[in-house]
Each structure stands twice: as C-alpha cells, then as structure tokens.
C-alpha cells in the first residue's frame with residue numbers, strides 16, 4: 001500500500017500561503033516595474049485581471065493524475081470459519097472463536113499504526129469465507145487466521161500457506177507467531193506452498209491472501225500457550241505487516 005505522501009506541497013493549507021507570498025512578490029515587482037515605467041501603467045490592470053487568472057485556469061487544465069489517484073491501500077485481516085462453522089474444536093473450545101480474538105488483536109495494532117484495515121466482522125462477528133474473500137480485492141496484503149488440528153495430539157508448529165510470491169512474508173509471519181508462542185516452524189521455514197498443501201487449492205490464497213495457522217488446537221500445550229500469549233503473537237504479526245506495508 002501507499003503510505004501518506006511525505007510532500008506537504010500537495011496540501012492546500014501549504015499551497016495557499018505559498019501562493020499568497022508569490023502574489024505579494026509579483027505585486028511588488030509589478031509596482032517596481034511601474035515605477036520605472038517598464039510596463040506602461042494602463043497594462044497593469046490587464047496583467048492583474050487577466051494574465052494571472054489565465055495562468056490559474058491553465059494550471060487547472062493541466063492534469064496531475066498523481067494527486068487525484070492517490071488512494072491509500074488497506075490491509076485485509078480475517079478470521080477463519082464463521083459464526084456458524086466452528087472449524088476445529090477441542091472440547092468446548094472452537095477454532096473460530098480463537099481466531100476471531102486474534103483478528104481483533106492484530107486489527108487493533110494495525111489501526112494503532114495508522115493503517116486502514118478491512119475485517120470480516122468486529123467483536124465476535126465472523127463472516128463466512130465467501131465474504132472474507134471479497135475483501136481481498138484492492139488490499140495490499142490479506143491474511144486469514146486459522147488453527148490446525150490433527151488426530152495425533154503431538155502434532156505442533158506454525159505455518160503460513162501462501163503463493164510462492166509471498167514466501168518471504170509467509171516465513172516472517174510464521175516466525176513472528178512461533179517466537180511469541182514458543183513454537184516451532186513447519187514446512188519451508190514456516191512457509192507452505194499452496195500447491196504442496198494437502199488442502200489443495202484454497203479460495204483465499206488464490207485470491208491473493210495468506211493463511212496463517214497459529215498452532216494446533218488439538219495439542220494441549222500449544223493451545224494453552226496460544227490462550228496465554230495470543231495477544232503478544234498478534235502484536236508480532238501486526239509488526240511484520242506494518243513493516244511489509246512500509247516496504248511496499
């Protein structure tokens with residue numbers, strides 16, 4: 001995404017005083033020219049009344065598309081599953097509820113940093129995948145949070161499923177979560193190439209998003225670490241996304 005432009009000159013609050021200063025200078029120059037009769041006196045009203053407005057008109061006619069097309073990008077942050085699809089469960093604990101908390105925490109930190117964020121709901125709301133996928137269009141980066149589950153209670157670790165173009169970002173996201181939760185990285189240093197994922201083709205990733213698996217809900221130790229420290233992991237994920245936005 002584009003961060004707010006550094007150049008102050010595009011803002012009217014800066015332009016208008018500058019214009020005023022220029023006009024003062026122009027008037028003084030004009031006065032001086034009149035005093036020395038460089039410009040015959042009868043032409044002065046013509047210059048002030050016609051030439052300057054004409055220049056202003058010309059300025060408006062010259063297109064400056066950079067100023068008009070300056071749209072700020074946004075981050076899409078979504079929670080896996082939905083209010084009606086719990087995802088994986090461990091006893092009474094539902095994946096969908098855990099990842100909603102994570103989405104909310106990441107969103108908090110992104111907005112605190114001044115980024116625009118689109119989410120698939122606020123509070124406990126968790127719109128279904130079809131709605132989440134639609135939010136990806138136009139975003140500079142889109143992440144969805146999930147938790148893994150396996151028949152083996154030993155299965156553990158963090159992974160981010162993404163297209164090859166997002167390999168580095170996927171690895172950075174996984175590393176941020178793993179270090180915050182004290183987990184290990186799965187796949188290629190935390191990256192799972194979608195084409196090599198057992199899940200096959202995922203709509204969210206095909207639309208340009210990344211799916212971060214925040215650990216195994218089926219692993220008691222990993223679940224406990226997640227519940228105790230997810231806020232720290234979310235802050236670390238937000239930091240990776242903020243740095244990514246600053247580079248792009």
Ligand SMILES: [Zn+2]
Pocket residue numbers: 080081087088095146147
């Ligand atoms: Zn899931």
